[in-house]
Structure formats: C-alpha cells, structure tokens
Amino acid sequence: xxxxSTIAGTANSQVAPERELSQAAIxxxxxxxxxxxxxxxxxxxxxGTAFFPTLNAKSExxxxxxxxxxxxxxxxxxxxxxxxxxxxxxxxxxxxNLDAVLKAxxxxxxxxxxxxxxxxxxxxxxPPDRVLSVPNGAREDKAAEDDSDLPKGYDYAVEALExxxxxxxxxxxxxxxxxxxRALRHQMAKIFGAARFHFVDWPEGSKDANDFLRxxxxxAVLDLVVNGALEWPVSGLFRMSELPEPPxxxxxxxxxxxxxxxxxxxxxxxxxxxxxxxHGKTAMWTQIWFQVVNMYGLVACIASFETRPKPHVRxxxxxxxxxxxEKDMSDDEKARADKWIEExxxxxxxEDQKPNLKWLLDKAEVAVVRHGARILQIDPWNRLExxxxxxxxxxEYIGRCLTEMYxxxxxMNCHVQVMAHPAKLDGPRKGKPPELEDISGSKHWDNRIDQxxxxxxxxxxxxxxxxxxxxxxxxxxxxxxxxxxxxxxKMRFEPHKGRxxxxxxxx
Numbered sequence: 001x002x003x004x005s006t007i008a009g010t011a012n013s014q015v016a017p018e019r020e021l022s023q024a025a026i027x028x029x030x031x032x033x034x035x036x037x038x039x040x041x042x043x044x045x046x047x048g049t050a051f052f053p054t055l056n057a058k059s060e061x062x063x064x065x066x067x068x069x070x071x072x073x074x075x076x077x078x079x080x081x082x083x084x085x086x087x088x089x090x091x092x093x094x095x096x097n098l099d100a101v102l103k104a105x106x107x108x109x110x111x112x113x114x115x116x117x118x119x120x121x122x123x124x125x126x127p128p129d130r131v132l133s134v135p136n137g138a139r140e141d142k143a144a145e146d147d148s149d150l151p152k153g154y155d156y157a158v159e160a161l162e163x164x165x166x167x168x169x170x171x172x173x174x175x176x177x178x179x180x181x182r183a184l185r186h187q188m189a190k191i192f193g194a195a196r197f198h199f200v201d202w203p204e205g206s207k208d209a210n211d212f213l214r215x216x217x218x219x220a221v222l223d224l225v226v227n228g229a230l231e232w233p234v235s236g237l238f239r240m241s242e243l244p245e246p247p248x249x250x251x252x253x254x255x256x257x258x259x260x261x262x263x264x265x266x267x268x269x270x271x272x273x274x275x276x277x278x279h280g281k282t283a284m285w286t287q288i289w290f291q292v293v294n295m296y297g298l299v300a301c302i303a304s305f306e307t308r309p310k311p312h313v314r315x316x317x318x319x320x321x322x323x324x325x326e327k328d329m330s331d332d333e334k335a336r337a338d339k340w341i342e343e344x345x346x347x348x349x350x351e352d353q354k355p356n357l358k359w360l361l362d363k364a365e366v367a368v369v370r371h372g373a374r375i376l377q378i379d380p381w382n383r384l385e386x387x388x389x390x391x392x393x394x395x396e397y398i399g400r401c402l403t404e405m406y407x408x409x410x411x412m413n414c415h416v417q418v419m420a421h422p423a424k425l426d427g428p429r430k431g432k433p434p435e436l437e438d439i440s441g442s443k444h445w446d447n448r449i450d451q452x453x454x455x456x457x458x459x460x461x462x463x464x465x466x467x468x469x470x471x472x473x474x475x476x477x478x479x480x481x482x483x484x485x486x487x488x489x490k491m492r493f494e495p496h497k498g499r500x501x502x503x504x505x506x507x
Contacts, residue, residue: 022047025062028080034214035119042128043097043119050077052084059084064115066135067099068092074135076115087136093156096133102163104129108170110225111188113181117209121174124213124221134175134184157191165192172229173199176208189232198229249482252298252415255291256489258502263475263484265292267374270402270409270416271451274439280471281419281455282307282379283316284491287500289375289417290320293344300375301367303348303360305383317341319498326498346371356385357401361408368412376408379419382440398442406448420445436476451484452477469493471500 021040025047029035043064050061061077074091078084095101096115104127111132112118118133135156171192175181189197202224206212213221252265265271275281293300307313315326318337322329329337346367348360360378367373378384388397409416422434433456436446446452454474462468471491478484490503 020046021062022060024060025080029062029119032080033116033119033210035116035123035210039119039123039128042122043115043131045115045119048077050079050086052077052079052082052086054084055079055082061086064096066091066094066096068094070099076135078116093135093153095156095160096135097128097131098160098163100129101132102160102165105164105167106130107168108172109165109168110172110174112209113175113184114208114210117174120209120213120221121225124218124225126222126225154187154191157188161191168192169196171197172225173197174209174225175199177202178207181207194232194234197232199232200225200229249480251482252292252296254288255295256502258504259489261484262487262489264482265415265451266483267413267415268410269450269480269483270406270418270448271453272418272420272436272439272445272449273453273455274420274422274434274436274445275455276425276434276457277421278460279455279457280493281453283493284455284471284473284500285377285417285419285453286313286316287320289377290317293375294321298375299344299346299367299371299373300377301346301348301364301371301373303355303364303376303378305355306380309347309349314338314341316498317345323497325496346373354385355383356387357404358387360384361404364408365412368414374414375417376414377417377419381418381420395442395444399444399448402444402448433472433474446477449477450479451475469495470503 026037046063049058051058059079061079064076065072066074075088077086109130110121110126113134115133118131121131122128173185175185202212206215249266254263273281289300318326321337321340322333348363364376405416420439422438423440433454436452437443439445454476456472459468469492473489473491475487491500492503493500
C-alpha cells in the first residue's frame with residue numbers, strides 16, 4: 001500500500017490525495033520553499049486537493065502523513081499557492097516523522113515547529129531519521145515562562161519519551177524565533193530536560209529553518225544546527241571562570257587577646273551555642289558580643305526570650321561598658337552607658353510572647369536594612385513557636401529553619417547566632433559538656449552551621465562548698481579556617497568585676 005493510498009483510506013470527503021507528488025507540488029516546494037522532490041520523498045510527502053475553511057475553497061496541497069507502526073494516524077495538508085493548513089479530522093497528536101526516528105534510535109535529534117522546517121533540515125543534510133516536527137505548532141501559553149506543571153496539550157511529547165525518545169542524548173530545538181515559538185521552546189526544555197536540550201537562534205531576518213535555507217542555503221543551515229546550537233542555560237551551574245570572586249570574610253576578634261587566632265567571628269555566617277542550663281552561655285556571649293560591638297562600632301539585634309532586656313541584660317551591659325558593677329555606678333555613669341546601649345542594641349519582643357521564625361526574620365530584616373544591624377542573636381531557639389508542617393518531621397523542620405537563617409545571614413551580610421539547649425544527658429555522660437549533635441531536635445545543628453560553641457562549667461561548687469566560677473568555652477566547629485579552629489578555652493567569671501576573664505594565657 002502506498003503512502004498516498006493510506007492517506008486516502010483515512011481521509012474524509014473533503015480530501016482527495018494523489019498517489020504521488022504532482023509536478024505543481026514539486027514546483028511549488030522547490031521554487032517557494034527551496035525543498036527538492038528527493039527530500040519530500042524521504043519524508044513521505046504526497047499531494048492532492050483539500051477543502052480549506054480559511055480559504056473557503058478547495059486547493060491543491062502537499063500532505064505530510066504522521067505514522068504509528070506504519071499506519072497513518074494523522075496528516076497535515078499545506079495549501080499552495082495560497083497559504084493555509086488543515087489537519088486530519090480526529091487525527092492523533094504525535095511528532096511528525098516519529099516512527100522513523102524511533103526505528104533508527106539515534107543519539108541526536110532535531111525538532112522543528114513545522115513540516116517544511118523539518119524538510120529544510122533534511123535538505124541541508126540532516127538524516128531524515130533524526131528530524132521531528134511538533135504536530136500543532138506553538139501556542140500562547142500563560143504558564144510558558146514559569147516552572148509550574150506543563151499546560152495541557154503536550155502529552156504527545158511525554159508519550160514519545162516513553163516510547164524511546166528518552167534514550168536520546170542530545171536534543172536540538174530548531175523552532176521559530178517569535179513569542180509563541182520561544183514559549184514552546186521553554187516547554188520542550190522542561191519536557192526533555194535541560195541537561196540534553198540545545199537550541200538554535202536563527203540569524204536576524206530569519207524566523208525559522210525554512211527562512212534560513214532560502215536566504216543562506218543548505219550549508220549555512222547544516223553548520224548552524226550541527227555546530228552552532230546553544231546549550232540550554234542551567235541556573236546554578238558554573239565553570240570556575242564564571243563564578244564571581246567572593247569578597248574576603250570581614251573578621252571580628254571576640255575581644256580576648258589571649259585567644260590569638262583560635263576564634264574569629266564574621267558577618268555572613270551562622271553559629272550555634274549550646275550548654276547545660278545555668279552554665280552561663282547567655283552571660284558569656286553577652287560579653288563577647290558586647291566586646292565585638294564596642295570594638296568595631298556595630299549594631300546588634302537581640303531576640304532575648306528568657307533573659308529580660310530590662311533589667312537583666314541592661315545590668316550586664318552597663319557593667320561591661322562602665323567597668324563597674326551597676327550598684328556602684330552613679331546616675332551619670334548609668335546615663336552614659338544607657339546612651340551607648342540605645343545606639344548599639346535593638347531588641348526583638350513579640351507582643352503576645354509567641355514569636356515564630358518568619359516573624360523574627362521579618363523584624364530582623366528591618367533591623368539590618370533600616371538600622372544597620374550586623375549581629376542577630378536568638379536566645380533561646382526553643383522559645384520560637386513551631387511552624388512545622390503537618391507532614392514534616394522534626395529533623396526536616398529544623399533543617400528548613402536553619403537553611404532559612406543561613407540564607408538570611410548571607411543575603412543580609414550579618415552574623416546569625418542561635419542559642420540552643422541540649423537534650424538531657426544521662427548515664428556516663430551526665431555532667432559532661434554536650435556535643436553539637438546533642439542539641440534537641442536534630443543533628444542538623446552540627447552540620448548546617450559555620451561555627452559551633454559549647455559553654456560548660458566543670459563543677460558548680462568548689463571542695464569547700466563555695467560557688468565555682470570556672471568555665472570552659474569549646475570551639476567545636478569552624479567551617480572556614482579564617483574563623484579559627486576547634487579548641488578549648490578556659491574562662492573565669494570575676495563576680496566583683498561582673499565579667500569573664502580568659503584563664504588560658506597560651507597565645
């Protein structure tokens with residue numbers, strides 16, 4: 001059975017195809033399209049007459065049949081000399097020439113928006129069993145440029161992948177350059193996957209393959225589609241030369257000269273501090289951040305949920321700023337200290353005492369943008385109201401929150417520090433300093449942060465029953481060498497001075 005007789009058997013009364021290409025069809029294809037009879041024969045084209053509604057008349061036409069397992073399941077008729085198109089009533093949507101491509105199983109295919117564009121590629125020298133054309137051209141899709149699910153009408157492409165196109169290693173899109181054509185290209189990139197998707201940008205003055213064939217000839221078409229196809233851009237993948245050079249870390253010394261280069265702090269990073277309740281982690285880090293703020297003229301934003309800013313944190317800051325215990329300060333000294341605190345500290349307080357992470361980061365952004373804050377401290381983590389999703393595990397929830405805070409630190413160029421309680425340690429570890437992975441909720445506290453600290457008091461009372469003021473600060477993790485290295489630092493709180501001193505004098 002010939003191609004034309006197969007079409008005749010599926011056509012309606014409006015179509016009368018011939019058994020072979022007429023001389024008029026051959027002349028039209030060559031003169032107006034630059035397509036030879038050989039190319040038309042290779043792609044199974046025949047000719048005949050059809051009624052075209054847009055012309056309201058019958059016209060001679062070239063028929064391009066679409067086959068599945070050898071049977072014609074659809075066709076498109078292209079009128080000449082007037083321009084018009086008509087398809088088979090009830091025809092199956094399928095790539096034109098898919099049967100031949102699947103049978104050949106090439107590693108590389110070329111896809112066009114129209115049958116004459118497919119002909120142009122074959123005319124230029126692309127093997128006919130590597131060329132496809134979409135069945136219905138481009139459409140204006142409202143969702144074409146977003147990353148949502150595909151609009152309706154692309155099942156034929158997904159089905160073609162399931163039939164064997166998924167084994168193709170390289171897809172070259174040779175579609176039109178107009179708006180609908182670019183939208184269709186975007187959808188095809190999603191269907192075939194960016195890793196193997198390439199595309200051709202036709203030179204100015206040519207909107208498709210057939211235009212370029214007529215203006216520049218077959219050699220130019222072949223060279224462009226084979227050697228000039230562009231890789232589909234992939235967000236987030238770069239070569240080393242394409243990566244922007246990051247600025248060096250701005251380092252803050254924590255204010256204890258004895259520590260040397262063991263600990264540094266920096267904006268754009270995130271840290272976590274843990275330690276058993278009552279072991280002084282809030283007091284120690286209040287002093288460390290005071291020393292950083294005072295030394296570098298910074299602004300700090302503190303979300304203090306367990307220790308009240310007034311009077312407790314204010315008392316500590318007054319003492320650190322003036323060098324005297326609050327009870328020994330004059331009113332004038334308090335006023336000067338308070339003026340400095342007013343300039344250098346911001347406080348996050350939720351009116352209903354039910355803060356959540358979104359609320360906190362929204363307010364912290366105002367502190368950074370409007371007031372120049374470079375430090376955000378959250379003390380403690382467990383006082384934030386949960387925003388955990390219904391199907392989200394605690395580990396997933398903690399991981400998501402840490403990612404959001406880390407992104408905030410980098411985008412806002414500030415240091416984010418979270419004070420987090422460890423789980424209760426029993427058995428042989430009771431009374432020992434906790435590890436970062438002991439923080440309640442998730443091991444992400446260890447692997448998602450840049451720096452991890454532990455504050456620990458080896459003993460609460462001395463042998464004589466008096467209160468012990470010896471402490472240890474562990475620098476458990478440092479992601480970047482500029483921030484120091486894991487170490488243990490001995491500390492001693494001097495109650496008559498209201499501050500910690502370094503008891504480790506090894507430079």
